[in-house]
Amino acid sequence: MSLVLAAECVTKSFRERRVLSSASLRAVTGQLRVVFGRNGEGKSTLIKIAAGRIAADSGAVHFDGHAYLTPRFHQLAERGLFYLPDHDLFSSAFTVRRQLEMIGRQFDGGLIEAAVERMGVRDHLDRPPHKLSGGELRRVELAAVIVRRPRCLLADEPFRGVAPADAERLADAFRQIASTGVAVVVTGHEVPTLLEAADHVTWCTSGTTYELGPPSSAVRDEAFQRGYLGPYLHSIAR
């Protein structure tokens, strides 16, 4: 297992408000890492900085053996990063098939048919994305990841607007993607589902991050229990 992406000692302020004071994010080959944190604690900001979507005030991003003080999203993407934002990835201007073809041709990616079959979205290929439900959209986006065959996947709240049954399916898909050697980092609030799927837990709070290790260790961390898990403890115990 090797470190594919590392955002180290990241700080970021928006005007007067300091969102991140010293946060780090790591993505490791073959691992599914989950970042938990309350709303507004900086998870999305951290993941956007790691993807090169926004610039940090200070800190560095290392990707695929290269260090970047000001990483550019398209440069990292060319090197094998794929970023799923906290809004829909696909454009409403083109069909799902066309956008998957764009990804496949650009990077000499995997077969579209195999990817949509795997994600169970074959019937949606010729539809525009805005006609799909939240769960279908997320599965189509994961089909895009499979077509792209990235080295690292950063997914910001991919379980939003998804029914619990679909969330389980998505979590399985993330696990499968990680098992093919992709370094996967996911943020979200679906604690039981994500803890079951994760290899490693990172807690983002008060502008910094804590590496809590595997889920079994993370749930025993008292500060994490008090500061984040709270009401979820019962469902985890079950």
Added chain:
Amino acid sequence: MIVRAYVGRGARLWLLTRLAVGIVALFGQLNPLDVSTRSSFGFVVLTTLACAAETTRRRELVLLGNLGVSHAQLAAFFALPAIAGESLLRIALSAFVQ
């Protein structure tokens, strides 16, 4: 495939911009087919800005980033058809005048 899609958008929006400005110019009793350097430059800039606004509105920047397309490349995709259109228009009009 990406180039075709976004150059196509650039061409459509250049045509629409030309048409809209032409109609307004007609109402103002101005030349609707003004191809002076200043006017052509204005149309290229206007088309590029309109394309950028459309791409942002459709939230396509992340998809394009994932495809390895930089903002500069994207601006070139948008400006190219406008530059070509303005050049063709200028050539066609000068041939017509002669």
